[in-house]
Amino acid sequence: MRMFTNHKLIEDENGNTLILYLNPDSVEFAKELGSFNDSNGKDNIKEKILNYIKANLKNAKINTIKIMMGSLMITTIPFASLTTKAEAASSAAVQTVGQQYKVTVNGRIHNFSHSPANIDGTIYVPLRDIAEVLGAEIWWNGESKTVGINKGNTKIAFIVGSSSARINGNKVSMQPSYIDNGVTMVPLRFIGDAFDMSVNWDQDTGTVTISGSVLTYTVKSGDTLWKIANQYNTTVDQIKQKNKLSSDMIYIGQKLNIVTEIRIQVPDSVEENAISYMTYTIQRGDNMWDLSIKYGIPMTELLNVNKMTENSSLAVGQKIIIPVHKIAVKQTAGERYGEYLDWWTEAQYVFPINKTATVTDFQTGRSFRVKRTIGAFHADCEPLTAADAAIIKEIWGGSYSWKERAVIVQVDGRKIAASMASMPHDIDYIKDNNFNGHFDIHFKNSTRHKDGLVSEAHQAQIRIAAGISK
Secondary structure, three states: OOOEEEEEEEEEOOEEEEEEEEOOOOHHHHHHHHOOOOHHHHHHHHHHHHHHHHHHOOOOOOOEEEEEEOOEEEEEEEHHHHOOHHHHHHOHHHHOOOOOEEEEEOOEEEEEOOOOEEEOOEEEEEHHHHHHHHOOEEEEEOOOOEEEEEEOOEEEEEEOOOOEEEEOOEEEEOOOOEEEOOEEEEEHHHHHHHOOOEEEEEOOOOEEEEEEEEEEEEOOOOOOHHHHHHHOOOOHHHHHHHHOOOOOOOOOOOEEEEEEEEEEEOOOOOOOOEEEEEEEEOOOOOOHHHHHHHHOOOHHHHHHHOOOOOOOOOOOOOEEEEEEEEOOOOOOOOOOOOEOOEHHHHHHHHOOOOOEEEEEEOOOOOEEEEEEEEOOOOEEEEEOOHHHHHHHHHHOOOOOOOOOEEEEEEEOOEEEEEEEEEEEEOOOOOOOOOOOOEEEEEOEOOEOOOOOOEOHHHHHHHHHHHOOOO
């Protein structure tokens, strides 16, 4: 049994206060906390707290720890009291502020500001960071929500979340990009292929290597080919070959192309669901609904964690708590199946309101794009375009229907087992898709709006999409 069920991290100018919530079913753990001043009890508690921090808060600076049982505070513990000097050194990863993720460019350290991620075998990296190490330029069109990456004669453009892109104007497929805490994450192999680089993944070391990218170096006074080769961890022959040099002679101002090799260590995927909390300062024009959409959480949860109601007022400069859910990737029954994610604790955070997804009909394999526009008990979605609506109608035999069908919902590189009915009903938000209303997509344990009950017909289709039932 786990000692702690979840936590809250509250930021202040001196660092963070970590609130750990004790498992209410564990009376023995509460007794252990009561013996914190006893040397044996203290060592046991220290180990449990440090293990929890290492598993769930690898990049937070913690000054104080508060142990709670429901709304009752059991004890307050200074973080420094948990570690000896040796332990403090070994737990340095826990105590880093603004953690940076190290990669090597020709053997030299370069820091990424956001962790790379491995989602179902696709390696994602932060767009701005990978563009910087590749010497590429990025641009953003807010009106069309289009991202661009330009390097030399290669120009890439795509809409965040789309399964296609354009390279020099030609349409190509790509794994959908996504946004994580305000950072645009892009599939590394797609970027590598677009720039004619090789991308290799080492499963044993969790390292991806991208090579063949080119940096442009301007020769300075005192430079030699040997000095430049040493600086960029390459060889004189490689520089000469790349630049078609017949001798070792170079001159000031000369431009040399340098072949680079980038190694990126990809952290392990989250092994279990975790929730942490961040502090947000209210800005002019903010409201709780918009903030819940921005951070991908239900508004009721945002209100509850801040002990507010829909009628509560907000003031500029006011600080509120934002829950941050990390949902572990679950193993699937095979390539064609989806993760069997519980709606209430998992799926609604992976597929929040305003998120765009690609839905694939399990039986026919046909796909279309949708957007979750509303819905609390399950996902209420709409076709993105009239073309998507037409595909839906064809899949359901030429007319929209309440008939449940097993589907795979692909969002941010993850595939989730689901069930869908295509009948348009009630309100809609997308006005030019030739679909008057929204349709329902159900996930494990989701319920109907009309009575709050689970639909067994939908659940049966979800199990088919998850590969646990025929």
